Amino acid sequence: MANHKATKKDVRQSEKRRDRNRYYGKTTRNAIRGLLAITDKKEATENLPKIIAMIDKLAKRNVIHKNKASNLKSGIAKKVNAMA
DSSP states (O other): OOOSHHHHHHHHHHHHHHHHHHHHHHHHHHHHHHHHHOOOHHHHHHHHHHHHHHHHHHHHTTSSOHHHHHHHHHHHHHHHHTOO
């Protein structure tokens, strides 16, 4: 365990950040799952910008890599566009 005051503080901050990042990541994953479960194209098209914004925020906060964000966005856009 850390012995210096600053290192102990850094450990506390890291834990907070980790919990926050896990929360936002899990929330976004669930939102993506929910979007892909929708069968109505109109409803999915309305929800798509919200999900894309969530993914962009994760990439901005460095929770996920920007290329992964791009791959996720293009993948869900393809699936939404392919809906009948």
